[in-house]
Structures are given as structure tokens and as C-alpha cells.
Amino acid sequence: LTLRRKDNQLLIGVWHIQLATHPTCYTNVGTIPVYAKAMISFPGRITTRWRCLRSSPLLQCNRQFRQYFTIPKVNKTLGRFPMSTEEKKTDFKLVQVTKEDKEDVVNFLLSDFLHEEPLSMTLKATQQEARPFFDQLIRACLPSDASYLIRGKSDQIVAMLINKIASLNDDDTYDKIDVPASEPKFSKLADLLNHMAQYMVEHREQFTLPVKRDYLEMEILSVHRNSIGQGLAKKLVDASVELAKNRGCAFATAVATNIASQQLFSKLGFETLYTLMHKDYVDNRGRQIFDCKNNPTDCAKLMVKRW
Known part of the structure; x- marks a missing residue:
């Protein structure tokens, strides 16, 4: 997934969107549910956990990423992302x-x-x-x-x-x-x-x-x-x-x-x-x-x- 901030800085990260009502299941829908838990990791940087995506048009997160994107922009950028084979595997x-x-x-x-x-x-x-x-x-x-x-x-x-x-x-x-x-x-x-x-x-x-x-x-x-x-x-x-x-x-x-x-x-x-x-x-x-x-x-x- 490739994202760009308002200042056009390139961000490359791995997104995991998780429904709050289904804490062990990932969703591959094209829009982010209002009450969802999310996480993004950037290479060489810490993993950031977002507690919840509320009804506000901006991401409510622990770190100040609000300047990066609004929810509609994220939805449009994400499109549909299927779960990878690794995410589906449970043979740990x-x-x-x-x-x-x-x-x-x-x-x-x-x-x-x-x-x-x-x-x-x-x-x-x-x-x-x-x-x-x-x-x-x-x-x-x-x-x-x-x-x-x-x-x-x-x-x-x-x-x-x-x-x-x-x-x-x-x-x-x-x-x-x-x-x-x-x-x-x-x-x-x-x-x-x-x-x-x-x-x-x-x-x-x-x-x-x-x-x-x-x-x-x-x-x-x-x-x-x-x-x-x-x-x-x-x-x-x-x-x-x-x-x-x-x-x-x-x-x-x-x-x-x-x-x-x-x-x-x-x-x-x-x-x-x-x-x-x-x-x-x-x-x-x-x-x-x-x-x-x-x-x-x-x-x-x-x-x-x-x-």
C-alpha cells in the first residue's frame, strides 16, 4: 500500500483493519468501519496502534497522523485488499x-x-x-x-x-x-x-x-x-x-x-x-x-x- 501525505511525502506501510465486533477476524472490505481497531507499520519505524476510528472524519489515533489523510481519502486509496495467504494460515x-x-x-x-x-x-x-x-x-x-x-x-x-x-x-x-x-x-x-x-x-x-x-x-x-x-x-x-x-x-x-x-x-x-x-x-x-x-x-x- 502506498500513501502520500499532504506535503507529498511518500509513505509505505502495511495496514491491518480489524472489526471491533469480530476481534479475531480481518476485514477486506473497501471502506473502514466506524468502530474498528487498526494498526499500521512503516519500515524502520514503530508499529502504531489506533484505538478506534470514530465518527469523526479524521483518524483518532495515539500519534498525530491527522495531517496524513482523512477517512474518505484512505477508503479511496485502500480500495479492496484481500487477506494474504500468510494471514489466513493458522498452522502456528x-x-x-x-x-x-x-x-x-x-x-x-x-x-x-x-x-x-x-x-x-x-x-x-x-x-x-x-x-x-x-x-x-x-x-x-x-x-x-x-x-x-x-x-x-x-x-x-x-x-x-x-x-x-x-x-x-x-x-x-x-x-x-x-x-x-x-x-x-x-x-x-x-x-x-x-x-x-x-x-x-x-x-x-x-x-x-x-x-x-x-x-x-x-x-x-x-x-x-x-x-x-x-x-x-x-x-x-x-x-x-x-x-x-x-x-x-x-x-x-x-x-x-x-x-x-x-x-x-x-x-x-x-x-x-x-x-x-x-x-x-x-x-x-x-x-x-x-x-x-x-x-x-x-x-x-x-x-x-x-x-
Whole structure:
């Protein structure tokens, strides 16, 4: 699909239009329904989610794309777009992550998560800079044998949820993520994750979290940009929660740093224990550490699901 803005700037994107009344079905009609959820992704840029197309003649979206086009112009430009074979396929394969998958998992994170997750995007790190951090994180999670991935066409990874089984102690200790000083960009990310973990253990009584019990830490949830909207994230979370229950875990936690994952976890019964606004998370000089300018995500949330 090719679109042009009023200033004639060329925009090339992939559109997915989804009826609000049929949350798992795509529509290939030539006009956009009034109450529809939509998403557009531009190469090299973040995926933008529009909450709703209301009766207004302009797109009501999280980002200011109103100068690009009006609904009639979009309708005329879109015409009819049939679902591709890929969108119709439902033969996704959900499997647990093994040590043999490690390199594939790391490469997926470097090619997709690094450029799509809001906090990772702000770091502006290269794949070479990011590899040691992701490699360390995956190695720490593999012994738990609690992570899942989904493979699609040609056995390629299209989504994953990296998990670790941990134990909540009664001495305010936790598994700290250590990043070498030689990796300053990802030290910032590790510091935020450690801050959230420390907050949880220090307030465990307030949150009535059982001590000396195992729980599931959901570390990284990632869905390839071309597979968003097909329920893959929900499948991963549901499978992980079921595994945690079968392993005797008391609850599951997640540090959600993307507005999309925050909304998903909330829908799946997670409650928010702590919200850290990006504007309040500053360095020693009072400067904001994470500024997601081109993303509606404005906070990180510590979320928990009990059973």
C-alpha cells in the first residue's frame, strides 16, 4: 500500500483493519468501519496502534497522523485488499524453548524486539551492542525450562515469551541482573528491571505475596510485527500460566514496558502493583532516562497474576 501525505511525502506501510465486533477476524472490505481497531507499520519505524476510528472524519489515533489523510481519502486509496495467504494460515506451532533454540531466540530478539520495544528503541543500540545482554538473559532463563515460542511458515519464529522460575525470599534479596560497565546502554535497562524487582520484594507484605514460594517471571514477550493481531501473545501467556500452575508456582509477574503488553496483561487478569512513570525515572542529574517520544508508552508497570 502506498500513501502520500499532504506535503507529498511518500509513505509505505502495511495496514491491518480489524472489526471491533469480530476481534479475531480481518476485514477486506473497501471502506473502514466506524468502530474498528487498526494498526499500521512503516519500515524502520514503530508499529502504531489506533484505538478506534470514530465518527469523526479524521483518524483518532495515539500519534498525530491527522495531517496524513482523512477517512474518505484512505477508503479511496485502500480500495479492496484481500487477506494474504500468510494471514489466513493458522498452522502456528507452539513449543517450549530448548537450549538448541538459543541462537534462533537471540537472533529474533535482535531483529525484532530490539527495534520494536519502546525502552530498547530509546537506547538506539546496534545488534552488536545488544547481543551480550540478550544472550545473558536467555542463558539465565533456559535452566527453568519454562519459556515458549511459536513457529510459523518455514519454521521461522514469529513470537516468543521468555520466562524464568524464581523464588520470593523473605530477606529482601532478588536475582539481580548484572550488566558489565562496558555496556552502558543496557545497564540503563537492567537498572530499571532491578528497580522493579527490588520494589516487589520490599513491598511483598503490602502486596500479600507468599514468601518462600516459587513464581514465574515473564521476562520478554515479543511478537513479530507481521504477526500482530492473531492472538499469539495471548497463547503464549496462557501456556506459560498453565505451566507455572503445574510447576507449583504461586503467581506470575511481568514488568510490562509496552502499552500493548500492559493492555494485554490487564485483559488476562493481571493486576498492576506498581507504575513507574518515565518522567519520574531520572538519573543523578535529574534527566529523564527513557523518553519514548514516538510511542504512546509513558510508563513501566509491575504486574502480577494470582491463582
